[in-house]
Amino acid sequence: MDLKSNHSSPVLTDSTPMNNSRLGIHSALLPYSPPVAAFSSSLLLTIPRRKAGLLDDVRSNCWLDAMKSSSPTHKKLTKDSGNDSALSDSEVAYRNWMLKYPSALATFEQTTNFAKGKRVALFLDYDGTLSPIVDNPDQAFMSNAMRAAVRAVAKHFPTAIISGRSRDKVYEFVGLSELYYAGSHGMDIMGPVRTISNDRTNGFGSTNKQNYTNLLIPLANKLIPFVQYQGKEVNLFQPAREFVLMIDEVFRTLVEITKDIEGAKVENNKFCVSVHYRNVHEKSWKTVGECVHDVLKNYPRLRLTHGRKVLEVRPVLSWDKGKAVEFLLKSLGLSNCDDVLPIYVGDDRTDEDAFKVLREGNRGYGILVSSLPKESNAFYSLRDPSEVMEFLSSLVMWKKSSAL
Numbered sequence: 001m002d003l004k005s006n007h008s009s010p011v012l013t014d015s016t017p018m019n020n021s022r023l024g025i026h027s028a029l030l031p032y033s034p035p036v037a038a039f040s041s042s043l044l045l046t047i048p049r050r051k052a053g054l055l056d057d058v059r060s061n062c063w064l065d066a067m068k069s070s071s072p073t074h075k076k077l078t079k080d081s082g083n084d085s086a087l088s089d090s091e092v093a094y095r096n097w098m099l100k101y102p103s104a105l106a107t108f109e110q111t112t113n114f115a116k117g118k119r120v121a122l123f124l125d126y127d128g129t130l131s132p133i134v135d136n137p138d139q140a141f142m143s144n145a146m147r148a149a150v151r152a153v154a155k156h157f158p159t160a161i162i163s164g165r166s167r168d169k170v171y172e173f174v175g176l177s178e179l180y181y182a183g184s185h186g187m188d189i190m191g192p193v194r195t196i197s198n199d200r201t202n203g204f205g206s207t208n209k210q211n212y213t214n215l216l217i218p219l220a221n222k223l224i225p226f227v228q229y230q231g232k233e234v235n236l237f238q239p240a241r242e243f244v245l246m247i248d249e250v251f252r253t254l255v256e257i258t259k260d261i262e263g264a265k266v267e268n269n270k271f272c273v274s275v276h277y278r279n280v281h282e283k284s285w286k287t288v289g290e291c292v293h294d295v296l297k298n299y300p301r302l303r304l305t306h307g308r309k310v311l312e313v314r315p316v317l318s319w320d321k322g323k324a325v326e327f328l329l330k331s332l333g334l335s336n337c338d339d340v341l342p343i344y345v346g347d348d349r350t351d352e353d354a355f356k357v358l359r360e361g362n363r364g365y366g367i368l369v370s371s372l373p374k375e376s377n378a379f380y381s382l383r384d385p386s387e388v389m390e391f392l393s394s395l396v397m398w399k400k401s402s403a404l
């Protein structure tokens, strides 16, 4: 195995498709390989050369600072401040922040006035949005009430779950076959699960009675092959499929080198890897960062992003949750239409890519789920998953009443 670093490369813009030759497996042998999903030079992210020991060297503490600032908890804020007036200070700060990011519930009427006559498309993040943040990532279950709210909303609007988790995992948690799923931060997109049928001409719409599904543009049908998933038929789009074995290799290496760090947990999300430090004592966070840094040195085609008490290793690809939203809107025939209102609800830094796409395209808005003030590209806010549920239910009620 060639573990040589490629720091000499000025930019990571190799236009030749990766063939995983290092792993000895040609990409054509990988599962689900639609021709269009082939690794494209246009998806390669141009990033500045890594300056080891300066820019992203954990020893310079910048990673550690990012790790420390990742997802501070409300509990910590109040505990550290030590008295009740500090609690109200934080509440005051939150209310001030809400002047900039008003509650999506308080401004609901404004939204529905704007949404009148428009087709709403919903994009929902999973962790911290549909399920509360918990210590064990394997137990981040969504409540039955939330599941019912998502099911209800999906009856009226095209609805997609866009998560950093593997698509399989998030599908298992949500358990609703009528939704679109984008796992691995949008690098693994799946249309609603359909009963196997010979009729492939009308794509996702063949078993779904909702009007929007008939709007699938031909492009999507052409680009996404039909593949078997749990005995059913689905459409898949996997722009990072070339990385699947590399990611698995990195996952295994990370499991091995972090095994002695108490509380560290490495999660294989198929096209990216999460290294959790939520349950690691703060004094060992630096060690976690160093482990990830040491592994990444050997994989110049992988990069690191920060999530909520998690380091995420992902391909150097210009593909993120924002791109996934654009792809899904296009697939649904809902892009470049004045009568479409996409709404994205998420809590994490990776959701900012989607908020930005909507804000910059001036074609919808993001709702940030946060109980703490933080800068965002979203327009509105909700405090926590329970408010998300209320928002989803309000959308359903509005839709039902406007159909009367």
Ligand SMILES: O=P(O)(O)OC[C@H]1O[C@H](O[C@H]2O[C@H](CO)[C@@H](O)[C@H](O)[C@H]2O)[C@H](O)[C@@H](O)[C@@H]1O
Pocket (backbone or CB within 6 Å): 125, 126, 127, 128, 132, 133, 134, 135, 136, 137, 138, 140, 162, 163, 164, 165, 166, 267, 269, 274, 276, 278, 307, 308, 309, 310, 312, 348, 350
């Ligand atoms: O895009 P998302 O659906 O928000 O997924 C982002 C990451 O979520 C999960 O980790 C986070 O939630 C865990 C459960 O509440 C929590 O323990 C962890 O600290 C959070 O970072 C998931 O485990 C990751 O793989 C996702 O990338």
